[in-house]
Amino acid sequence: MSIMFPMKGQIVFLLLLEFVWSATVTYTIPASAPTTATALDPAPLGISFEFFAFPSYFLNVTGTNQCLKNLKELTGTWPPIRIGGTTQDRATYDASSSAYVTYSVASPLDAPASLTFGPKFMDLASTYLGTVVMGLNRGHDDIANTIAAAKVASDKMSNLLAIELGNEPEYYTSDKQPIALNAGTWTPATDAESQDDWDIRVGSALHRNLIIQAGNSNDSPPKWGAVELIATENSTAKSYVHDYAHHNYPGGTLTTLMSHSNIVSNLAIFEPEVAAVSDEGKEYVLGETNSVSGGGAATVSPLFGAAVWTMDYMLRAAVLGIKRVYYHHGTVGKCFYCFWGRYSMGAPYYGAYAATAAMAGGSSIVSLDEGSTNYGGYIVSDRDGTPMRVLLLNSDFYGGGGSRGSQTFVLSGLTGGKSSAKRLSAPSANSRVDQGGNPSFGGQMFANGTCEVRGEEVWEMVDVVDGNGTFVVGASEALLVYLK
Structure with a gap:
């Protein structure tokens, strides 16, 4: 691929001279959003922080606020965050503690087997300008302690969206x-009975309806899923539920993870869950998710291919009606899938940023393809139903070296004489920031450590002839086309 690099502030044409060409894919852009389009949340892409590590992310990691702010500047809304994970079910609330968290570990890269947290934990969470889901302990079976913590969260946090009661109970x-x-025997049925009881007792103690994020399991639905849980709930339990959440870690190799058709297949298992929750008039979210469980895999999670996955996965989830997706961030310094940490940026942040840019200010989203190949597209429309942007993606794996394949897309139904676009790219799917393989979106990068945007925007201009525009997307790349 030969690229003409821009002078500062210049709008340029990129010369795509060395691609291996594939058959053209043609999409028709409708004049208005179809009735099948799915409504978008103002900020669908969120971040999940492991419970014990949350204070460190906001007090010790320089890039956290800026990385979140970058996303907010696209949408006008701060990204939602969730605080939880395995260590929420190891945490005991201590009203007398003056510390955010207290624990002891053999290595700073270890997660604690037990910890306490005090009121300052909620004070810190209350300072965030976006919504917060707070995860609390159900595993210890100490509802009095959990209610005490929930009351402090409810009193201190005007940004409190919901409370989780336990994390991934199938592993209890x-x-x-x-x-x-x-309980003696722990099954989806006994867990549901426990959840229903705790939802009612915590909700009533707080005197707040719509305060619980229910579910929070990781097993593949329908087992441990929302459909099972809803079937056990009476009207009282339902009155306290704000939304239903599930966790998801697709795993696999980098090639299988970033495959568009695999992403579509992976997320399809949630369609019955979303439908059941919608019938209840509630929202469905992925309360914790990322590429590979357990902090990620070195050969998958920090690579640019995982950025392509992050972007495509987010948009596909939105198409299915999953309102918010919280990408998990684990132990600081021991987290291959994290978007940022103490020093180097994570390549997946670029995919999160591109996905947010695609959806920013949008009212609805629809998929342009059936998800049967490595190529796909999405249309995001405004509140009037007018298409705003089209995201085109090529999830063919390019590992570096040799000719980089490409896919040609023709968009018909365009208006005006030209379309502008920003490209999400990196030297290869294997590119890793801390090994010198910086991705870019529209020619811009994010500074290691600070997450500040660096470089001038690069806009690609494409001629529109008789309503048709031709766009070339390299293997392991994406292109965001702006229609207005």
């Missing part, structure tokens, strides 16, 4: 959590 038996041991 293997984790030897008291609530499962006390």
